[in-house]
Amino acid sequence: MAHEWIDLLMNDHQVTEQVFDAVERELAKPDGPSPTLVREAVVYFQEYVDGCHNRKEEDHLFPTIERCGIPRAGGPLAVMLGEHEESRSLLPALARQAERYLAGDAGSLADLREAFGKYSALLKDHFWKENDILYPMARRVMTEVDAGSIVAGIEATERALGADTRAKYYGLAERIINAGGITDLSLEVDRDVLAAILNTLPVELSFVDRDDKVRYFSHENGNKIFPRMRGAIGAAAQDCHPSKSVHLVNRILADFKAGRRKVAEFWIEMRGMMVHIRYFPVRSPQGEYLGTLEVVQDIAPLRRLTGERRILAEE
Ligand SMILES: [Fe+2]
Ligand SMILES: [Fe+2]
Structure with missing residues (x-):
């Protein structure tokens, strides 16, 4: 004070x-x-x-x-x-x-x-x-x-x-x-800069719209945990998942649309990675459901952190 x-x-x-x-x-x-x-x-x-x-x-x-x-x-x-x-x-x-x-x-x-x-x-x-x-x-x-x-x-x-x-x-x-x-500062950023920002995030993003159609994924040209093809754009979210998990996809989307759930979270071990997968409902400032965002990240390196680092490490 x-x-x-x-x-x-x-x-x-x-x-x-x-x-x-x-x-x-x-x-x-x-x-x-x-x-x-x-x-x-x-x-x-x-x-x-x-x-x-x-x-x-x-x-x-x-x-x-x-x-x-x-x-x-x-x-x-x-x-x-x-x-x-x-x-x-x-x-x-x-x-x-x-x-x-x-x-x-x-x-x-x-x-x-x-x-x-x-x-x-x-x-x-x-x-x-x-x-x-x-x-x-x-x-x-x-x-x-x-x-x-x-x-x-x-x-x-x-x-x-x-x-x-x-x-x-x-x-x-x-x-x-x-x-x-x-209403939002991102509206002031050029589209190509915004795209580069999304591709720089240390997480992979996929977005399905309010009609459950895949509309976007980030890191198209980089190495991805879950490779995605441009041909998936426009496909139904349900078609992008193994048939045994379609009921889960439907449940999550239904919960998000109904406002019953704020996140759905999974983690799986894969090729030495701890893959953390989260789904979030995307809403307008007025609360209207716009679609669902999938966020994928290998959190194995984060889980290994201990203590503190306060100085810049050499690359
Ligand atoms: Fe002054
Ligand atoms: Fe001043």
Whole structure:
């Protein structure tokens, strides 16, 4: 709890970076972002990032660091303060371009993109420096009493701006973040990258859809515990298993569809491997059954682990 101030400030950074991502995504759309998103983003940057987050640092964190022996001039504090000033000086231009965009001014989208790009690039870099350099350094030089006084200062700054300031602006941030309807980060990853990610997982995956048809398997070109042919795509799940286990397949699928079971798990010894096979129902965020995922892994090497390894081993 002693360095809770780090969590509070880093959380502000994280939320703000998510807002940056959402605004960037919306600005990239050919028709541009919705007027509401533009209005809310400007308010968030002016009132929370500049008017609250930066002030928490300037009024409480930075003076404490200075008192603990890090000079303000010529060191990291001067750099951080300089970047706060610079980000502050970019806000009027951003607000002006937002006004033009909201007024339907032709050509304003390109200018808005540029003004936002400058502002967000500066702050992303600034947050990184604080998270990775300034905050760890501050933690090293200050006492627990100092740390406690920063938390109290952060709360005082927020209180001075009104009741529930943080919750209010985090709520605003959440509306901006969710505005584009992106419900999962994987939707932001290119399909070929996502395919490579699935092929990099240390488990083999197979997926049958809601109609029990095989739709996907991973590691097509690698060595697999259970070889699968591309010709299996489109076949019934029941046809991909020995006839003596078809009743099991049917039971598992029926249980998953009915919501009676969250996993079906088996393990078998085979060619020196301990093959762990698990089946999971795949559901949409709303709980709708989308199909079944088979996950296969040789867990023999994992079972042999003992003790700890905390250093990097040679390959
Ligand atoms: Fe800062
Ligand atoms: Fe910060």
